[in-house]
Amino acid sequence: MAEVEKKSGSKGNILKIIIVVLLAAVLLGGGTFAGYFMAARTKTAPTNINAVNTGLNQKTFSLDEFLVNLKSDSSSRYLKAKIYVGYADTKENKELEAELDANKAIIRDAINTVLRSKKPEDFSETGVQKLKEEIKTRVNPVLKKGQIVDVYFYEIIVQ
Missing domain, CATH: 3.30.479.30 (Band 7 domain)
Structure with missing residues (x-):
């Protein structure tokens, strides 16, 4: 019986590791997306030196x-x-x-x-x-x- 409990314990550890890795990947991806989105929103348009046109x-x-x-x-x-x-x-x-x-x-x-x-x-x-x-x-x-x-x-x- 000790062996059966040992096998179910190792399955639980592997499952916990997989959940932690997936959670870290989701958080990293979400943070990257949010940072990119915020940077794109605040980016100023390049100034055009030749913008003055007298016609x-x-x-x-x-x-x-x-x-x-x-x-x-x-x-x-x-x-x-x-x-x-x-x-x-x-x-x-x-x-x-x-x-x-x-x-x-x-x-x-x-x-x-x-x-x-x-x-x-x-x-x-x-x-x-x-x-x-x-x-x-x-x-x-x-x-x-x-x-x-x-x-x-x-x-x-x-x-």
């Missing part, structure tokens, strides 16, 4: 590279920037690129004047937006055959 096709005109001294009290600070101006690609602006090319020296001088008046601290994210607006207001009065709609900085290096 106009734009062309750009390179004003080449600018290297200017910045206004600084303590030491010599320099700015190196490559700037493009954008204008609407419409029938009215067909002659604007030729005008930009013809007046490139005047436009570069106006932009140099604006850039030299800036401090290194003015090149923060909000400062650059103000700088773009200031450049547009300085350049547009020079142009007769159209207007620039945006200013693009290809690179900005402040040293």
Whole structure:
């Protein structure tokens, strides 16, 4: 009889082990699913840098590279920037690129004047937006055959 009790005891142990393993698998699977589900719900959509669309096709005109001294009290600070101006690609602006090319020296001088008046601290994210607006207001009065709609900085290096 002792042998019969021993066999039924080992069957009970095996059954307990199987139940514990199955329970652990179910809990692990449920936790994984819940974690994945929560992560998918809170995931933010990727930002699209080109999301701003003015509704106009734009062309750009390179004003080449600018290297200017910045206004600084303590030491010599320099700015190196490559700037493009954008204008609407419409029938009215067909002659604007030729005008930009013809007046490139005047436009570069106006932009140099604006850039030299800036401090290194003015090149923060909000400062650059103000700088773009200031450049547009300085350049547009020079142009007769159209207007620039945006200013693009290809690179900005402040040293």
